[in-house]
Amino acid sequence: MAPTLYMFQASSNVRAVLITAKAIDLKFNEKEIDFLHQDHLKPEYLQLNPQHTISTLVDDDFILWDSHAIMIYLVSKYAKNDALYPEDLKKRAVIHQRLHFESGVLAVQMRNFAFAVLYEDKTTIDQKDKDAIQESYAIMETFLEGKNWMAGDSVTIADYSLVATVSTLNAFVSIDTEKYQKLAKWVQRCESLPEYQVNRKGLIEVYNILKNKLSI
Numbered sequence: 001m002a003p004t005l006y007m008f009q010a011s012s013n014v015r016a017v018l019i020t021a022k023a024i025d026l027k028f029n030e031k032e033i034d035f036l037h038q039d040h041l042k043p044e045y046l047q048l049n050p051q052h053t054i055s056t057l058v059d060d061d062f063i064l065w066d067s068h069a070i071m072i073y074l075v076s077k078y079a080k081n082d083a084l085y086p087e088d089l090k091k092r093a094v095i096h097q098r099l100h101f102e103s104g105v106l107a108v109q110m111r112n113f114a115f116a117v118l119y120e121d122k123t124t125i126d127q128k129d130k131d132a133i134q135e136s137y138a139i140m141e142t143f144l145e146g147k148n149w150m151a152g153d154s155v156t157i158a159d160y161s162l163v164a165t166v167s168t169l170n171a172f173v174s175i176d177t178e179k180y181q182k183l184a185k186w187v188q189r190c191e192s193l194p195e196y197q198v199n200r201k202g203l204i205e206v207y208n209i210l211k212n213k214l215s216i
């Protein structure tokens with residue numbers, strides 16, 4: 001039976017899981033959670049995931065949340081080879097570093113500005129939030145030093161995790177294509193991947209949700 005993914009398509013972390021699944025040709029039984037109406041706080045969802053984050057994966061009797069953990073699980077279980085998550089210790093360690101960067105830095109910056117807009121009725125993005133995002137662009141530019149992909153010479157789940165969030169941030173705090181040429185080219189490279197196409201629907205959704213509230 002296909003695994004079930006409880007998801008909110010507009011979420012960048014969810015889109016990272018969708019890109020991964022597409023890349024390994026895995027179909028989900030998709031269950032959309034209405035985040036804006038707080039379905040993730042309902043008892044039936046809390047029973048699955050007491051941390052009430054979206055997404056949550058249910059694979060037979062196994063329940064897992066956190067996009068990074070889900071991506072690692074999916075490619076380890078369902079991918080035909082280790083290309084997206086190489087078994088080589090050092091390559092894998094770099095992928096983990098990039099995933100932690102997404103989780104601990106980029107996603108926090110995304111949440112800071114999105115929550116300010118959604119819940120504090122801010123109509124502009126604070127300069128300090130913009131500065132933090134620009135600093136992340138500068139750091140990711142260094143990740144791409146001498147290589148085409150975030151964790152080496154071929155695409156991995158690190159790229160999927162980062163591009164889902166970067167594509168969202170870039171819609172509001174543009175990447176300076178002169179200053180961050182490698183990052184801008186990497187975004188284009190990701191956009192040309194067949195699996196990336198599943199990022200687009202949710203990206204438009206989140207753009208519309210936030211743009212409607214911003215005066216930019």
Ligand SMILES: N[C@@H](CCC(=O)N[C@@H](CS)C(=O)NCC(=O)O)C(=O)O
Binds near residue numbers: 067
């Ligand atoms: N580290 C988690 C973060 C997921 C996350 O925070 N998702 C947001 C949706 S955009 C969420 O579920 N927020 C609701 C909450 O934390 O209560 C992941 O990668 O899955």
